[in-house]
Amino acid sequence: MKRRDFLKILAATPGVAAFSCSDQEDAERIAAQRQATSDADLTWTKAPCRYCGTGCGVEVGAKDGRVMAVRGDEASPVNRGLLCVKGYHLPAFLYGEDRLLYPQLRDGDGWKRISWDEALDLVAAKYQETLDQHGPEAVAIYGSGQWTVFDGYAASKWFRGGMRSNNVEPNARLCMASAVTGFMTQFQSDEPMGCYEDFEVGDDFIMWGNNMAEMHPVLFSRILETKRNKPGTRIIDLATRRTPTSDYADMYVEFTPGSDLALANGIMHLLLRSGKVDRSFVAENVVFKRGIEDLDQIGYGCYGENAERYTFKDKPRDSSFAELEAFLADYTPAKVSEISGVPEGQIRALADIYGDSGRGTVSLWCMGVNQHTRGTWMNNLITDLHLLTGKISRPGANPFSLTGQPSACGTVREVGTLAHRLPADMVVMKEAHRAKAEEIWGLPAGTIPPKPGYHTMDMFRAFMRGEVKTMWVQTTNPWVTIPNLHRIDRKPGDGRFVVVSDIYPTPTTEIADLILPAAAWVEREGVFGNTERRTQHWHKAVEPPGEAKEDAWQIVEVAKRMGMEHLFPWPEDDWHEPMYEEYRSFTLGLGKDVASYAQLEQTRGMLWPVVDGKETRYRYAAGHDPYVKKAEGVHFYKAKGYGEKAAVWLRPYHPPAEVPDDEYPYWLCTGRILEHWHTGSMTRRVAQLHQAEPGAYVEINRADASELGVKSGDRVRVVSRRGNVELPARVDGRGKPPRGSVFVPFFDEGRLINRVTLDAMDNISKEPDYKKCAVRIERA
Amino acid sequence: MRGTYRTGLIPLLLLCLACSGPPEGTVDVPGREGAVKTTAVKRAERRAYDGAPPVIAHENFQLDCTECHDLEGMEIDDVGFAPPSPHEKTMGMSATARCRQCHVFSATDDVFIANTFAGLRQDLRKGQRLNPLAPPTLPHKAFMRENCTACHSGPAAREEIRTDHPERPRCRQCHVPVTTRETFVRGAT
Numbered sequence: 001m002k003r004r005d006f007l008k009i010l011a012a013t014p015g016v017a018a019f020s021c022s023d024q025e026d027a028e029r030i031a032a033q034r035q036a037t038s039d040a041d042l043t044w045t046k047a048p049c050r051y052c053g054t055g056c057g058v059e060v061g062a063k064d065g066r067v068m069a070v071r072g073d074e075a076s077p078v079n080r081g082l083l084c085v086k087g088y089h090l091p092a093f094l095y096g097e098d099r100l101l102y103p104q105l106r107d108g109d110g111w112k113r114i115s116w117d118e119a120l121d122l123v124a125a126k127y128q129e130t131l132d133q134h135g136p137e138a139v140a141i142y143g144s145g146q147w148t149v150f151d152g153y154a155a156s157k158w159f160r161g162g163m164r165s166n167n168v169e170p171n172a173r174l175c176m177a178s179a180v181t182g183f184m185t186q187f188q189s190d191e192p193m194g195c196y197e198d199f200e201v202g203d204d205f206i207m208w209g210n211n212m213a214e215m216h217p218v219l220f221s222r223i224l225e226t227k228r229n230k231p232g233t234r235i236i237d238l239a240t241r242r243t244p245t246s247d248y249a250d251m252y253v254e255f256t257p258g259s260d261l262a263l264a265n266g267i268m269h270l271l272l273r274s275g276k277v278d279r280s281f282v283a284e285n286v287v288f289k290r291g292i293e294d295l296d297q298i299g300y301g302c303y304g305e306n307a308e309r310y311t312f313k314d315k316p317r318d319s320s321f322a323e324l325e326a327f328l329a330d331y332t333p334a335k336v337s338e339i340s341g342v343p344e345g346q347i348r349a350l351a352d353i354y355g356d357s358g359r360g361t362v363s364l365w366c367m368g369v370n371q372h373t374r375g376t377w378m379n380n381l382i383t384d385l386h387l388l389t390g391k392i393s394r395p396g397a398n399p400f401s402l403t404g405q406p407s408a409c410g411t412v413r414e415v416g417t418l419a420h421r422l423p424a425d426m427v428v429m430k431e432a433h434r435a436k437a438e439e440i441w442g443l444p445a446g447t448i449p450p451k452p453g454y455h456t457m458d459m460f461r462a463f464m465r466g467e468v469k470t471m472w473v474q475t476t477n478p479w480v481t482i483p484n485l486h487r488i489d490r491k492p493g494d495g496r497f498v499v500v501s502d503i504y505p506t507p508t509t510e511i512a513d514l515i516l517p518a519a520a521w522v523e524r525e526g527v528f529g530n531t532e533r534r535t536q537h538w539h540k541a542v543e544p545p546g547e548a549k550e551d552a553w554q555i556v557e558v559a560k561r562m563g564m565e566h567l568f569p570w571p572e573d574d575w576h577e578p579m580y581e582e583y584r585s586f587t588l589g590l591g592k593d594v595a596s597y598a599q600l601e602q603t604r605g606m607l608w609p610v611v612d613g614k615e616t617r618y619r620y621a622a623g624h625d626p627y628v629k630k631a632e633g634v635h636f637y638k639a640k641g642y643g644e645k646a647a648v649w650l651r652p653y654h655p656p657a658e659v660p661d662d663e664y665p666y667w668l669c670t671g672r673i674l675e676h677w678h679t680g681s682m683t684r685r686v687a688q689l690h691q692a693e694p695g696a697y698v699e700i701n702r703a704d705a706s707e708l709g710v711k712s713g714d715r716v717r718v719v720s721r722r723g724n725v726e727l728p729a730r731v732d733g734r735g736k737p738p739r740g741s742v743f744v745p746f747f748d749e750g751r752l753i754n755r756v757t758l759d760a761m762d763n764i765s766k767e768p769d770y771k772k773c774a775v776r777i778e779r780a
Numbered sequence: 781m782r783g784t785y786r787t788g789l790i791p792l793l794l795l796c797l798a799c800s801g802p803p804e805g806t807v808d809v810p811g812r813e814g815a816v817k818t819t820a821v822k823r824a825e826r827r828a829y830d831g832a833p834p835v836i837a838h839e840n841f842q843l844d845c846t847e848c849h850d851l852e853g854m855e856i857d858d859v860g861f862a863p864p865s866p867h868e869k870t871m872g873m874s875a876t877a878r879c880r881q882c883h884v885f886s887a888t889d890d891v892f893i894a895n896t897f898a899g900l901r902q903d904l905r906k907g908q909r910l911n912p913l914a915p916p917t918l919p920h921k922a923f924m925r926e927n928c929t930a931c932h933s934g935p936a937a938r939e940e941i942r943t944d945h946p947e948r949p950r951c952r953q954c955h956v957p958v959t960t961r962e963t964f965v966r967g968a969t
């Protein structure tokens with residue numbers, strides 16, 4: 001804008017005379033920088049947020065090939081215009097100065113730029129060589145819940161249908177695999193039955209180890225609004241440390257780490273004793289199951305003979321209500337209080353809440369329950385509480401697991417990128433499921449191998465043993481996130497080949513042999529599926545920088561170079577919609593029906609199952625779910641193996657794998673914080689987010705700090721049997737751990753807390769436990 | 781002191797004005813001797829782009845934000861004027877309940893990696909008017925900005941957008957948001 005034009009605007013502006021001289025100069029300078037661009041000058045498109053599993057709708061404003069702003073999408077039923085601080089700062093994560101722009105091949109201690117053709121040829125050659133020499137168990141691809149539906153579908157189809165390998169895994173194994181096995185063991189179908197509307201309709205919101213105020217802030221805002229509008233709404237915070245969520249709780253229940261198993265059983269004990277079980281609901285809709293309960297048979301996944309590969313398989317058997325009564329007899333309030341440290345009065349209060357048939361109860365959980373050495377069991381027990389009281393598949397009464405990644409549901413769970421899964425709840429172990437996939441994919445019978453691939457923990461161990469020779473990592477940062485990182489210390493030149501596709505340099509790209517630049521978020525077309533079964537689509541808004549390409553394109557191009565072009569028979573300039581519609585064909589008629597591509601383009605997403613163009617807010621519920629033919633009540637129609645009923649599982653308390661002792665007297669819990677998402681590779685490049693929390697720290701209880709002679713800001717060393725990390729101490733920060741307990745966030749690649757954590761894991765989901773191990777604190 | 785418009789830092793400011801004008805990053809408030817407000821540049825520095833939530837401009841006082849940033853704002857001795865919250869009633873999302881899920885403190889001026897993001901800047905043009913005497917339309921969305929007077933009235937208001945009729949409380953009966961650029965077409969659906 002020319003100076004005189006600006007002055008004309010100012011001159012035409014009433015009140016301009018009120019400008020002070022210096023302010024007028026400032027205003028002029030600002031206006032001149034951007035030529036007085038207004039909202040209306042940007043091109044606005046819709047997209048889901050890039051970060052957590054909430055799936056907030058954003059409007060993305062772009063001009064001249066650059067994203068310049070976002071707005072919370074007021075038309076989105078998820079967030080109704082509100083975002084959190086990460087969401088408001090989305091545009092800046094695209095523009096860190098160190099964006100990866102070109103394929104780079106390791107060259108001694110450095111890197112050399114190569115062309116895409118050279119890079120893709122090399123990846124194809126490495127995979128082919130490995131297949132020829134070592135077979136399909138020696139190849140692997142490791143993605144994430146940030147893979148779009150396209151990325152995950154391309155990876156799964158290429159691996160299972162092209163290379164005949166099930167070594168496809170996502171980082172979601174570290175995140176919500178226990179929720180998958182929880183839902184699958186109880187409903188024989190994954191994902192919650194409720195939706196976000198539960199947050200307005202429910203009366204009591206029980207957070208099981210879930211710091212929702214920081215991890216799902218927009219959803220927490222919906223609950224707070226309900227609390228404001230509907231007096232009597234209650235938030236119950238069950239936790240092992242006080243968090244910002246606790247500040248809003250009507251009751252804060254602090255339990256000893258790992259004792260939530262006992263607490264849930266204790267609540268059930270009281271429900272049975274007080275006659276608050278909905279016997280008619282149970283008789284009509286529920287079966288009872290038990291599995292292996294012997295601690296010695298189960299173990300914790302990574303010790304002794306199981307240190308390299310853990311292959312526990314549960315043996316379910318039928319049980320009964322009478323057995324449940326006998327099983328729970330031991331979980332008296334006194335005993336549960338002794339195990340958990342929770343006062344008996346609070347245990348009784350929790351039983352009263354779950355047992356009050358006049359109030360809607362919503363249980364919420366995320367990593368505290370999932371990253372647990374008995375994560376599947378905890379998922380089972382929380383859902384048991386709802387099944388026993390009939391508080392399920394009703395508006396405002398549901399067990400509701402929350403996810404941490406934008407498409408952990410849409411891609412990992414629905415497309416099926418866990419090593420044993422196929423789309424729409426199908427698994428590679430079942431012949432009929434493989435046959436259906438082979439039919440849709442146009443492949444000969446017997447193409448897909450029946451043996452599940454390596455789960456994440458085993459995959460990386462197999463890689464370190466040299467059994468996995470070629471691995472491709474996309475959209476994730478395992479050399480920060482794998483627990484007990486020492487076990488995967490890697491130096492290139494070890495005869496293996498690691499390809500890493502990412503948007504920025506990370507500790508994972510540092511150990512790679514080949515780096516491929518990826519297009520991020522709205523630099524490409526995408527589909528994500530959020531926590532409430534909402535599938536959301538976005539169009540590309542800007543071109544990616546340099547030569548960056550979307551992950552799915554990278555996979556397809558390598559597959560073509562390996563002679564597997566038949567897997568991706570779509571036009572090079574128009575493959576998103578046909579690929580999605582092929583994937584969608586897996587879901588139709590099964591109660592997993594995702595919306596059509598055309599519907600996704602026109603809406604702010606739709607909740608599956610989508611039948612006759614209509615979404616479903618409450619699964620299994622008469623009057624809501626089109627697959628339910630009953631006039632009223634619920635029908636768990638997916639659970640064919642249980643007579644179309646849901647399963648209540650009897651699951652005992654087991655102690656954690658490692659507990660504090662004289663040598664390591666503190667519990668260590670790790671997790672996320674509001675400002676940074678996961679390993680911080682995106683959020684740390686946003687000035688406002690970095691400047692809010694520039695580095696990791698260790699939260700210490702005030703009394704412990706006093707005993708240790710430590711005050712906020714002092715450097716301390718957190719030491720476990722596996723390693724140590726030096727961190728600044730923080731006393732009375734946003735989180736307040738109880739005595740004998742510390743917390744460290746994991747976003748800081750310079751202070752790797754996963755060099756300290758334990759790689760014990762859940763017996764069924766194979767998800768590791770990042771929430772419980774023993775450490776000591778030393779002054780640094 | 782709640783509801784008063786005596787701007788803080790006055791003793792310090794008068795001292796500064798006596799020699800070299802207002803402190804860096806501030807300008808004087810016309811017609812209010814001794815009062816200062818931040819410059820347009822400073823305002824922009826606190827936001828990633830126009831429309832982004834500003835970072836918190838002061839240290840952590842360990843108080844609920846709305847104790848000072850209420851619907852009127854208040855003067856805080858030795859700190860300055862705490863502007864009112866513009867979020868009056870963002871229905872359904874409890875926008876005023878958890879300020880710090882959107883507004884964060886700055887613990888450092890350092891950056892992890894430099895960033896080339898160039899965000900949308902404040903549009904200093906006014907809303908459209910039918911004629912010079914007609915009320916202008918809203919040049920921005922009203923969502924999360926329901927309390928018009930937070931920005932358009934009082935000591936925190938920038939001069940260029942300050943209303944000359946703060947006594948009229950129902951702004952939206954004359955100033956309406958523009959929701960579409962299209963014009964009316966008969967028969968269009």
